[in-house]
Amino acid sequence: MAPPPGGxxxxxxxxxxxxxxRFQTDANGxxxxxxxxxxxxxxxxxxxxxxxxARSWTMEDRRTVVFHLRPDFRFADGTAVTAADVKATYxxxxxxxxxxxxxxxxxxxxxxxxxxxxxVVMHLTDASASFLDATGLGILPAARAREADDVTTGAxxxxxxxxxRGDRLVLAPNPYYPDGPPRLDPxxxxxxxxxxxxxxxxxxxxxxxxxxAPEPEMVTxxxxxxxxVVRRAPGTSFVYLxxxxxxxxxxDRRVREAIALAVDRDGLVRYVLGGAARPATxxxxxxxxxxxxxxxxxxxxxxxxxxxxxxxxxxxxxxxxRFRLVYKTSAQPLRRRLAEAVQADLANVGxxxxxxxxxxxxxxxxxxSGNFEMASLAxxxxxxxxxxxxxxxxxxxxxxxxxxxxYVSRVTDRLTSAGRRTFDPLERRTIYARVQRRLAHDVxxxxxxxxxxIAVHTRRLRGFExxxxxxxxxxxAARLD
Amino acid sequence: MGTLPGxxxxxxxxxxxxxxxLVFAFLHLLPGDPVEIMLGDWAAPADAVALRRDLxxxxxxxxxxxxxxxxxxxxxxGQSIAFRAPVARVIADxxxxxxxxxxxxxxxAVGGAVPxxxxxxxxxxxxxxxxxxxxxxxxxxxxxxxxxxxxxxxxAMRLDWLPVSGRxxxxxxxxxxxxxxxxxxxxxxxxxxxxxxxxxxEDYVRTARAKGAPRWRAVGVHALxxxxxxxxxxxxxxxxxxLAGAVITETIFAWPGIGRLVVQARDYPLVQGCVLVIGxxxxxxxxxxxxxxxxxxxxxxxxx
Numbered sequence: 001m002a003p004p005p006g007g008x009x010x011x012x013x014x015x016x017x018x019x020x021x022r023f024q025t026d027a028n029g030x031x032x033x034x035x036x037x038x039x040x041x042x043x044x045x046x047x048x049x050x051x052x053x054a055r056s057w058t059m060e061d062r063r064t065v066v067f068h069l070r071p072d073f074r075f076a077d078g079t080a081v082t083a084a085d086v087k088a089t090y091x092x093x094x095x096x097x098x099x100x101x102x103x104x105x106x107x108x109x110x111x112x113x114x115x116x117x118x119x120v121v122m123h124l125t126d127a128s129a130s131f132l133d134a135t136g137l138g139i140l141p142a143a144r145a146r147e148a149d150d151v152t153t154g155a156x157x158x159x160x161x162x163x164x165r166g167d168r169l170v171l172a173p174n175p176y177y178p179d180g181p182p183r184l185d186p187x188x189x190x191x192x193x194x195x196x197x198x199x200x201x202x203x204x205x206x207x208x209x210x211x212x213a214p215e216p217e218m219v220t221x222x223x224x225x226x227x228x229v230v231r232r233a234p235g236t237s238f239v240y241l242x243x244x245x246x247x248x249x250x251x252d253r254r255v256r257e258a259i260a261l262a263v264d265r266d267g268l269v270r271y272v273l274g275g276a277a278r279p280a281t282x283x284x285x286x287x288x289x290x291x292x293x294x295x296x297x298x299x300x301x302x303x304x305x306x307x308x309x310x311x312x313x314x315x316x317x318x319x320x321x322r323f324r325l326v327y328k329t330s331a332q333p334l335r336r337r338l339a340e341a342v343q344a345d346l347a348n349v350g351x352x353x354x355x356x357x358x359x360x361x362x363x364x365x366x367x368x369s370g371n372f373e374m375a376s377l378a379x380x381x382x383x384x385x386x387x388x389x390x391x392x393x394x395x396x397x398x399x400x401x402x403x404x405x406x407y408v409s410r411v412t413d414r415l416t417s418a419g420r421r422t423f424d425p426l427e428r429r430t431i432y433a434r435v436q437r438r439l440a441h442d443v444x445x446x447x448x449x450x451x452x453x454i455a456v457h458t459r460r461l462r463g464f465e466x467x468x469x470x471x472x473x474x475x476x477a478a479r480l481d
Numbered sequence: 482m483g484t485l486p487g488x489x490x491x492x493x494x495x496x497x498x499x500x501x502x503l504v505f506a507f508l509h510l511l512p513g514d515p516v517e518i519m520l521g522d523w524a525a526p527a528d529a530v531a532l533r534r535d536l537x538x539x540x541x542x543x544x545x546x547x548x549x550x551x552x553x554x555x556x557x558x559g560q561s562i563a564f565r566a567p568v569a570r571v572i573a574d575x576x577x578x579x580x581x582x583x584x585x586x587x588x589x590a591v592g593g594a595v596p597x598x599x600x601x602x603x604x605x606x607x608x609x610x611x612x613x614x615x616x617x618x619x620x621x622x623x624x625x626x627x628x629x630x631x632x633x634x635x636x637a638m639r640l641d642w643l644p645v646s647g648r649x650x651x652x653x654x655x656x657x658x659x660x661x662x663x664x665x666x667x668x669x670x671x672x673x674x675x676x677x678x679x680x681x682x683e684d685y686v687r688t689a690r691a692k693g694a695p696r697w698r699a700v701g702v703h704a705l706x707x708x709x710x711x712x713x714x715x716x717x718x719x720x721x722x723x724l725a726g727a728v729i730t731e732t733i734f735a736w737p738g739i740g741r742l743v744v745q746a747r748d749y750p751l752v753q754g755c756v757l758v759i760g761x762x763x764x765x766x767x768x769x770x771x772x773x774x775x776x777x778x779x780x781x782x783x784x785x
Contacts, residue, residue, distance in 0.1 A: 194735070
């Protein structure tokens with residue numbers, strides 16, 4: 001169908017699961033949620049919480065946060081967004097009967113007071129420095145916050161007009177948006193599952209904007225089209241190799257370090273990703289407020305071989321590996337190529353790698369249950385450094401958290417526990433700098449890269465800025481010439 | 482004994498039950514937990530437990546099976562995990578698109594294959610026959626995941642005649658229907674040609690010619706009618722391939738049908754519901770094909 005005049009067509013690879021902030025868990029749902037709803041705060045590119053519906057907030061004490069709301073936000077039906085709407089939305093999510101997947105994120109919240117229409121007081125059960133990270137929850141009208149079905153009425157820059165599952169979603173400007181209603185009318189989200197077809201549609205003009213990075217070769221082809229422009233932004237999605245430290249070989253730090261030294265990350269970025277990433281030193285990208293530069297571990301196969309010999313795995317001559325490892329990966333083409341490249345790098349230091357490709361659900365189940373030796377995984381949408389606690393504290397082995405490799409370090413435990421109780425930003429930053437140095441030393445994972453965000457769009461689109469996390473917020477201020 | 486459609490309808494029940502049982506068993510044999518996949522990394526174990534309980538996934542497999550079959554019999558396939566909506570509604574939203582595509586592909590395949598097969602048989606060994614045979618072989622061999630993008634590139638990108646993807650007017654239907662039809666058409670052309678060739682050698686055709694029937698009548702009425710019996714039978718069987726092929730074709734052409742729903746990872750209720758609908762459709766088409774075959778060839782009809 002021809003794109004509507006004045007409207008912008010964006011392609012997604014799959015339907016968003018839910019557009020209701022109480023139930024939204026997937027990336028596409030979050031990207032549309034940003035356009036339909038407003039939250040008390042949102043994360044800026046450095047991971048800091050910045051005002052959105054709340055124009056400011058103060059910590060009365062370590063367990064009380066007071067939010068002062070902007071009075072000028074209105075839902076798409078024209079009613080003003082008040083403290084009562086905020087309270088009703090948060091209370092609904094906290095209600096076990098609603099079975100919201102966001103409930104756990106609000107576990108630290110004990111009660112909400114609304115002394116007036118623009119003031120929200122949140123009482124916490126425990127001092128939690130990462131609590132603000134949970135205030136990105138989109139606000140619904142109070143009257144509808146407890147409905148069991150999806151509610152999509154929000155106060156974001158756009159409103160939802162229609163949905164045809166598997167085909168398209170049509171959004172129109174929210175006329176009451178206080179920063180000026182968007183000029184893109186309508187904003188059409190087309191669901192096109194096949195990447196080649198998304199690229200062909202973009203080239204032919206059936207789609208105006210493609211935000212999720214196509215394969216490097218496709219980007220080159222698109223860049224040659226005079227009507228299109230390729231935009232790159234440093235991204236925050238972090239790809240890494242996970243080790244299972246329950247395996248006696250991988251429990252030895254020297255073996256893990258040897259593998260980290262054997263993997264040529266610069267080569268991987270150049271050849272597997274066509275240069276569309278930055279070699280990573282850890283979970284947090286350099287833009288993040290808590291990022292601390294860790295000593296770079298350069299590709300050094302010689303040192304890797306020495307370390308392996310010292311760890312009790314001497315060279316056994318050409319063709320005979322020191323030992324074998326099973327490497328599990330998802331079936332995504334890029335991940336499979338990564339697996340083959342890592343296999344070649346490790347063969348170079350005498351480690352034989354058996355690559356096993358699994359459908360995502362199977363891989364995820366294996367990783368959660370500890371049924372793996374090595375796997376390639378990613379963290380997407382990291383904002384608060386408290387993730388270090390959830391991913392590396394010794395008590396956070398699944399199902400409690402995400403320490404899938406069963407890494408245990410008293411130092412990391414102490415530091416990550418302190419990080420979640422420390423409110424002073426400078427002090428917190430110092431703590432997480434130490435966490436990052438400790439992890440760089442212990443090598444519980446091998447950081448590979450931070451993926452660049454690559455957006456390709458028509459030259460007629462003005463004012464769109466690709467964001468490190470892949471959100472589409474800048475469409476609120478964009479226009480089509 | 483009952484009538485044939487009646488008997489087929491009675492058989493439909495155990496067939497569908499068999500399909501449902503197999504799908505249920507295979508889906509639950511797969512490793513991985515749909516709830517964890519659905520909730521993602523950020524959910525707590527307590528919420529996963531709660532959701533598992535809500536979906537009934539914490540019950541014994543046999544109890545889940547009985548519950549599923551009981552609900553399915555009443556047209557309630559449960560709640561889709563991915564779409565947070567009743568499965569019946571999700572399927573009802575998308576089924577018309579699949580039917581539209583399948584009918585278009587069927588019409589294209591039959592409309593193209595039967596005349597070409599007859600012509601190839603009549604002009605056996607001539608240039609047209611060779612071209613048709615070669616083309617039909619290509620149609621059978623080329624997979625839709627290759628053919629679709631090639632057609633798209635040629636007719637949408639290069640020639641700019643048709644839209645690339647999506648569902649809209651008639652123009653949107655051409656490429657996906659052609660992609661789906663070519664494989665089926667290839668088989669039908671070859672079958673029609675072989676059947677017509679066999680019929681042309683039969684006594685009744687020779688008799689018709691001897692009695693002065695023109696050639697077109699001998700071929701078009703006497704030979705074709707008999708030749709159509711195996712063609713219609715295979716057509717019914719191929720309908721299954723058409724529905725299975727829709728999974729790939731719908732994905733390539735961004736066609737919002739139920740084929741794409743079947744590949745929703747771990748959405749047990751949705752996948753079960755879709756397979757059930759596809760299975761019933763398949764059995765219904767085959768029943769219709771059986772009835773049609775008997776209408777074409779009264780010798781196959783039941784004795785009164």
